[in-house]
Structure formats: structure tokens, C-alpha cells
Amino acid sequence: MFSERQQQIVETATKIIANRGIQNLTIKNIATEIGISEPALYRHFSNKLEILKAVITNFQNKMKPALEKLNKSINSLNKIESFILEHLRIISQNPDFAKVIFSEANFQNEDELILKMNNMMNQSHKILETVVQSGQNNNEIRTDVSSLSIARMIIGSLRFLVTQWSMSGMIFNLETEGKQLCDDMKKLIVAK
Amino acid sequence: MFSERQQQIVETATKIIANRGIQNLTIKNIATEIGISEPALYRHFSNKLEILKAVITNFQNKMKPALEKLNKSINSLNKIESFILEHLRIISQNPDFAKVIFSEANFQNEDELILKMNNMMNQSHKILETVVQSGQNNNEIRTDVSSLSIARMIIGSLRFLVTQWSMSGMIFNLETEGKQLCDDMKKLIVAK
DNA sequence: TCACTTTGTTAGTGAACACTAACAAAGATA
DNA sequence: TATCTTTGTTAGTGTTCACTAACAAAGTGA
Numbered sequence: 001m002f003s004e005r006q007q008q009i010v011e012t013a014t015k016i017i018a019n020r021g022i023q024n025l026t027i028k029n030i031a032t033e034i035g036i037s038e039p040a041l042y043r044h045f046s047n048k049l050e051i052l053k054a055v056i057t058n059f060q061n062k063m064k065p066a067l068e069k070l071n072k073s074i075n076s077l078n079k080i081e082s083f084i085l086e087h088l089r090i091i092s093q094n095p096d097f098a099k100v101i102f103s104e105a106n107f108q109n110e111d112e113l114i115l116k117m118n119n120m121m122n123q124s125h126k127i128l129e130t131v132v133q134s135g136q137n138n139n140e141i142r143t144d145v146s147s148l149s150i151a152r153m154i155i156g157s158l159r160f161l162v163t164q165w166s167m168s169g170m171i172f173n174l175e176t177e178g179k180q181l182c183d184d185m186k187k188l189i190v191a192k
Numbered sequence: 193m194f195s196e197r198q199q200q201i202v203e204t205a206t207k208i209i210a211n212r213g214i215q216n217l218t219i220k221n222i223a224t225e226i227g228i229s230e231p232a233l234y235r236h237f238s239n240k241l242e243i244l245k246a247v248i249t250n251f252q253n254k255m256k257p258a259l260e261k262l263n264k265s266i267n268s269l270n271k272i273e274s275f276i277l278e279h280l281r282i283i284s285q286n287p288d289f290a291k292v293i294f295s296e297a298n299f300q301n302e303d304e305l306i307l308k309m310n311n312m313m314n315q316s317h318k319i320l321e322t323v324v325q326s327g328q329n330n331n332e333i334r335t336d337v338s339s340l341s342i343a344r345m346i347i348g349s350l351r352f353l354v355t356q357w358s359m360s361g362m363i364f365n366l367e368t369e370g371k372q373l374c375d376d377m378k379k380l381i382v383a384k
Numbered sequence: 385t386c387a388c389t390t391t392g393t394t395a396g397t398g399a400a401c402a403c404t405a406a407c408a409a410a411g412a413t414a
Numbered sequence: 415t416a417t418c419t420t421t422g423t424t425a426g427t428g429t430t431c432a433c434t435a436a437c438a439a440a441g442t443g444a
Contacts, residue, residue, distance in 0.1 A: 005421090023215075027402065040402075040422055048402065118359050125356075148375035152356075153349040157341075160348030164317075167310050184341035188380045195392090219432060231434075232392055240432065 001061075002054065006044050008034060012055045016094035017055070018080075025052075058171070059101050062090055067127060076135025077186050083128060083159055084185075088178040091162055098166040125151055132189075142191045150189055157181060178183050193253075193275045194246065198236050200226060203288075209247070210288035217244075241304070248308050251289055252280055259319060268327025269378050274375075275320060276350055280370040282355060290358040317347055324381075334383045342381055349373060 012033045016025050027048060029039045045051045054056040066086035091098050095100045101117075126140065135141035141150070161181060165174045194202065204225045208217050217239060223230045237243045258278035265271045267295045283290050290383040327333035333342070353373060 026400080028400085030205075036421090037423060038402090039424090042403070043421055114359065121359070122358075145376040145379050146372065149349075149373050152352055152373060153345050153377070153380075156349035156352030158348070159344040159352055160344055165342075167306065167313070180338065181341050181344060184337040187337050187343070188345075218430080220430085228391090230391060230432085234433070235391055275388090 002058070003044065006054065007058075009041065009051060010058045013055050014058070014100050018099040022149055052113055053116065056113065058119070062094060062097070062119060063087070066090060067124070070127065070131065076131055076138060076140045077190065079131045080128070080135075080154065081182050081186065083131070084154065084178060084182045085100050085175070087158060088162075088175050092174040094168075095170060098162050098170075105170065125155055128154060133171055136191075139191050141189050145189070154185060157185070168176045194250070195236065198246065199250075199255050201233065201236055201243060202250045205243050205247050206250070206288045206292050210291040210313065221330070244305055245293065245308065248305065251292070253313060255279070255285060255290070258282060262323065263338070266322055268330060268332045269382065271323045272320070272327075274344065275379065276370060276374045278368070279350060280354075280367050284366040284384070287358075287362060290354050290362075317343055321347060329381075331383050333381050337381070340352065346377060349377070 009030060009130045012030050013025060016029055016033065020029075025048075028039050029042055031041050039113075043049075045054065069086050070079050073082055092155070101164050117122065129147050132141060132147040132150045136147060159179075161177060162174070165172065165177075201222060204222050205217060208221055208225065210318070212221075217240075217263075219230050219233055223233050233243075237246065245294060259277065261274050261278050262271050265274055321339050324333060324339040324342045328339060329334045350373075353369060354366070357369070
């Protein structure tokens with residue numbers, strides 16, 4: 001999909017956004033970081049917007065395994081657990097993503113980018129809500145609480161955990177805290 | 193605290209960030225929106241960073257009642273309910289805030305602004321965790337789940353709800369959805 | 385009336401931005 | 415060897431940015 005140079009540009013852009021904020025994501029900064037000239041960048045992306053779109057696509061590609069792994073469990077609570085832990089595993093292995101993608105407002109002024117982010121978020125939300133629903137149908141998950149609320153709590157607390165991790169300078173272990181959060185979440189929603 | 197003109201500038205800046213993104217928050221755009229010249233702005237704020245700091249301060253001031261109301265309930269679950277609903281009430285009455293403040297990444301490159309946002313978020317989190325703890329001590333809230341996790345779930349799902357509301361173009365009623373989320377949350381955490 | 389403060393104006397600064405024109409070197413293909 | 419494609423270069427474009435210098439009008443207080 002991406003050439004080697006394109007991948008390098010996308011990763012450099014991600015790194016710059018993570019470390020210095022999107023206001024410092026300039027063609028010059030990307031080019032300098034890589035060690036080529038500005039116009040050389042335009043051989044690989046036609047403009048800056050295409051680079052930003054590629055940053056999101058790259059994130060989506062890296063996150064795919066987290067969604068695919070869902071189908072490997074039969075138990076719904078296990079599916080939820082692997083959804084949470086797999087997300088956190090990927091993010092802690094790619095810490096630059098945390099600041100870039102969990103801050104969708106970065107892309108606020110570009111309609112095309114908002115749409116791309118929104119779709120990604122909604123997709124996760126819907127998949128998770130379906131998992132919760134089937135768990136409720138199987139009597140694994142309590143039914144006195146709506147699947148929408150449960151899915152919101154899971155994704156919301158997951159996102160907030162990553163935000164806290166990112167804003168704290170990553171001082172705590174994301175996966176360890178995530179495991180605790182996940183266990184507590186399971187205790188709350190399991191059917192009695 | 194703020195003069196009339198300063199308040200107008202802060203509100204205009206908030207509106208621009210909400211509608212057009214922070215990349216379009218320029219001195220010229222603020223000035224044009226108000227109907228004065230660019231240099232006139234500098235009579236009221238010494239530079240752009242001061243305007244951004246004022247935007248956050250203004251948000252904090254508006255949110256204060258939500259924290260003060262906490263002490264008006266004795267019951268911990270009621271405290272949590274009023275925390276959630278009061279936040280959502282203020283945000284739905286000031287919808288520009290939703291996009292501005294729940295996107296802390298907007299301010300990522302300015303250390304001073306990150307700190308200001310981070311403090312605000314941590315303050316809420318700690319207050320809420322204390323409320324949960326006292327609820328656990330009073331046997332109102334179940335104790336098999338850590339107060340940290342519960343506070344994270346509450347704030348996380350609250351933030352995510354606002355994010356969804358904001359990114360969907362505010363197509364649903366924030367307070368109605370919030371009430372549902374709040375009721376479900378109470379069901380999950382109440383002691384048996 | 386006269387000085388001072390406040391709040392505005394017009395006209396401009398240098399720096400940074402995304403992006404382009406024109407050209408060069410290197411490798412692949414014929 | 416000759417040609418074409420790919421990927422780079424230097425030098426530049428016009429635009430926009432935050433911010434400033436210099437000046438003006440209006441209100442305030444003596």
C-alpha cells in the first residue's frame with residue numbers, strides 16, 4: 001500500500017504530532033527530520049492533507065488485529081477483555097499513536113479527516129455493542145443495563161485511560177492499569 | 193476579572209475553535225468576527241497565548257457550579273448523579289465548550305496550556321474518586337471494585353458521550369442520553 | 385481649557401507557511 | 415549507448431501569520 005518512503009513520512013508525521021503538536025507538523029519539519037528536502041516530500045504525497053489521511057489509515061491498519069482477535073473467543077466477556085487488552089497492547093507498543101489519534105480534535109477543521117475519524121470510532125463502538133448484546137442474550141452479561149451504556153463505558157474509560165497515560169508523560173504501565181480496569185469492568189457487568 | 197471586551201474576545205475565540213478548529217483561531221479572525229481591527233485586540237490581551245489561557249479559565253469558571261453542587265447531597269450516589277448531570281447541563285448550554293475543552297490535544301504544543309488542562313482534569317478525577325471512596329465506606333457503593341476504576345469509568349464515559357455528541361453534530365439530546373447513562377452507571381456500582 | 389488615559393485606527397514588519405518551476409543524478413529498460 | 419522514469423536538488427512563489435509603530439478620537443478629571 002505505502003511505499004517505504006511513504007511509510008517513513010507517515011511515521012515521522014505521527015512522531016512530530018505526538019511530540020510537538022499538530023501546529024508543528026509542517027512539510028519542512030517532516031522533511032528535515034527525514035533528511036530530505038521539502039519538495040522531495042511532494043514526490044510521495046500530493047499535499048499535506050494526504051499525509052494526514054495516511055496517518056489515520058496507518059493507525060487503522062495497526063489496530064485491525066484488535067478487532068480481528070474478537071472472533072477468536074466464544075465467551076462474550078473474553079471478547080471484551082481481548083478488545084480492551086489488545087487495544088492497549090498496540091497503543092503501548094506505538095505510543096505516538098496515543099497523542100495523535102485519541103485527540104480527534106486535531107483534525108477538526110478538515111471535514112474529510114473528521115469523517116474518517118468518526119467512522120473509525122463508530123465502527124469500534126458498534127462492534128462492541130453487538131458483542132455486549134450477544135453476551136446479554138447468552139446470559140453472560142446482566143440485562144438490567146443497556147448495551148449502549150455498557151459499550152459507552154468500556155470505550156469511554158479505555159479512551160480516558162489512554163488520555164491520562166499520554167498526558168501524564170506515560171509514567172504508569174498502560175497494560176497493567178488496563179488489566180485492572182478490565183477486571184473491574186467485568187465484575188460490574190457480569191450476569192448474576 | 194475579565195472586562196466586557198475581554199469576555200467578548202474569549203467567547204469569540206471559543207466559538208471560532210468550536211466551529212472552525214484551532215488552526216483557524218487567528219488574531220485577524222477574532223478581530224473581524226468582533227468587528228474591530230487586529231491591533232485593537234492587543235489592547236486587551238498581550239498575545240495569543242494569553243487569549244488561549246483565558247479560554248480555559250473561562251471554562252473553569254463556568255464549570256465551578258458543577259463541583260460546588262456536589263456538597264449539597266449527602267448520599268454518594270446522588271453526588272455522582274449531580275456531578276454527571278450538572279456537567280452535561282452546563283455543556284449543553286454552552287455547546288462551544290464541548291469541542292474546545294474536551295479536545296485537550298488542541299493545546300498540545302504549549303506546556304503552560306497542557307498543565308492548565310491537566311490540572312483541571314485531575315482535579316475532577318480526584319474529587320470524584322473521593323466521593324466514590326466515601327460511598328464505599330458508607331456501604332452505598334460496592335467495594336469489590338476499586339474506586340479508581342469507578343471514577344475512571346464515570347469520567348471516561350462522560351467525556352466519550354460528549355465527544356460523540358459533539359462529533360455527531362449534536363444530533364441527540366445530551367442531557368437525556370446522560371440521564372440514561374447515569375442511571376445505568378448507578379445500577380452497576382450500587383452496593384447489594 | 386488642558387493634560388491624560390483608554391481604545392481604537394492605518395500601514396507596515398519579518399518570519400513561516402504550503403506549494404512549484406526548473407533542473408540533476410542515478411538506475412532500469414531497450 | 416541512448417532514453418525514460420524515479421527521486422532528489424536549489425531557488426523561488428504568493429499568502430498568511432503574530433505582532434508593532436505611529437497616530438487619532440473620545441471620554442475623564444483638574
